[in-house]
Amino acid sequence: MNRHELVNLIKERQSYLCVGLDTDITKIPRHLLSHADPVFAFNKAIIDATKDLCVSYKINTAFYECMGIRGWESLQRTVEYIPSTHFTIADAKRGDIGNTSTQYAKTFFETYNFDAVTVAPYMGRDSVQPFLSFHEKWTIMLGLTSNEGSKDFQLTPSGDEMLYEKVLKAGMSWGTPDNMMFVIGATQSAQLAYIRQLVPDHFFLVPGVGAQGGNLQEISAVAMNKDCGLLVNASRSIIYAGNGEDFAQDARVAAQALQQEMAEYLDVALAAG
Numbered sequence: 001m002n003r004h005e006l007v008n009l010i011k012e013r014q015s016y017l018c019v020g021l022d023t024d025i026t027k028i029p030r031h032l033l034s035h036a037d038p039v040f041a042f043n044k045a046i047i048d049a050t051k052d053l054c055v056s057y058k059i060n061t062a063f064y065e066c067m068g069i070r071g072w073e074s075l076q077r078t079v080e081y082i083p084s085t086h087f088t089i090a091d092a093k094r095g096d097i098g099n100t101s102t103q104y105a106k107t108f109f110e111t112y113n114f115d116a117v118t119v120a121p122y123m124g125r126d127s128v129q130p131f132l133s134f135h136e137k138w139t140i141m142l143g144l145t146s147n148e149g150s151k152d153f154q155l156t157p158s159g160d161e162m163l164y165e166k167v168l169k170a171g172m173s174w175g176t177p178d179n180m181m182f183v184i185g186a187t188q189s190a191q192l193a194y195i196r197q198l199v200p201d202h203f204f205l206v207p208g209v210g211a212q213g214g215n216l217q218e219i220s221a222v223a224m225n226k227d228c229g230l231l232v233n234a235s236r237s238i239i240y241a242g243n244g245e246d247f248a249q250d251a252r253v254a255a256q257a258l259q260q261e262m263a264e265y266l267d268v269a270l271a272a273g
């Protein structure tokens with residue numbers, strides 16, 4: 001999916017919500033465990049219940065990889081089930097020497113046909129560039145993450161700036177607003193306005209709303225750009241909103257609350273041009 005298509009979807013659906021399919025088999029409703037593929041059965045119900053409210057799904061591969069071959073099968077069924085009108089993200093946080101990164105990129109862009117993959121930039125330019133050479137595919141590079149440990153490296157000085165600023169500037173020189181996004185944690189609202197100034201055009205994937213306490217209103221007020229420029233992810237607060245027979249309906253209610261807020265913020269931002 002290219003940028004133009006993504007921006008159009010956001011406008012049509014009045015949403016920049018990314019639903020995170022961090023599906024943990026130990027947390028899904030018990031009645032699903034009799035299915036041949038309980039993780040897929042759960043994801044299918046969540047997708048059916050939320051697809052008109054979101055523009056993207058993020059599959060965090062850790063929750064699938066930990067189950068070995070069965071997990072990869074659930075991942076494949078899930079990504080194939082997601083409608084082509086949704087931007088799919090493999091949250092795999094990969095990155096290695098160039099020839100290895102190429103194999104990671106093929107895994108997610110070709111074998112599983114995701115639109116985007118999250119990439120850890122610690123190994124530098126040649127570890128990121130292989131992901132950028134795939135047509136109409138996206139690299140989502142970690143910029144300033146939502147977790148406490150972001151203080152350990154990202155928020156430490158490097159010359160006259162913070163290390164995360166150096167990373168964002170490097171990322172901007174490696175990719176373009178058409179093939180590169182940055183992860184900026186929703187819990188980093190103190191830095192967000194500054195980051196948007198530094199990086200005016202790129203999309204940000206913003207995780208950390210809901211279970212981690214990030215605030216959608218604050219993020220939207222300072223970090224939207226003329227194309228919206230945001231994909232805001234919520235995982236646990238949506239997919240585990242309920243735990244009974246009607247869990248998918250509960251997930252829908254949680255997703256709808258975020259989408260309705262987003263529609264308001266989009267109206268204001270896009271009207272301001």
Ligand SMILES: O=C(O)c1cc(=O)[nH]c(=O)n1[C@@H]1O[C@H](COP(=O)(O)O)[C@@H](O)[C@H]1O
Nearest residue numbers: 060118145146183185207211212234235236
């Ligand atoms: O790259 C990510 O998606 C990510 C980066 C980050 O800084 N913080 C973060 O929480 N994430 C992911 O975003 C999701 C957040 O999940 P919830 O806290 O349950 O909404 C998880 O899949 C995390 O792995």
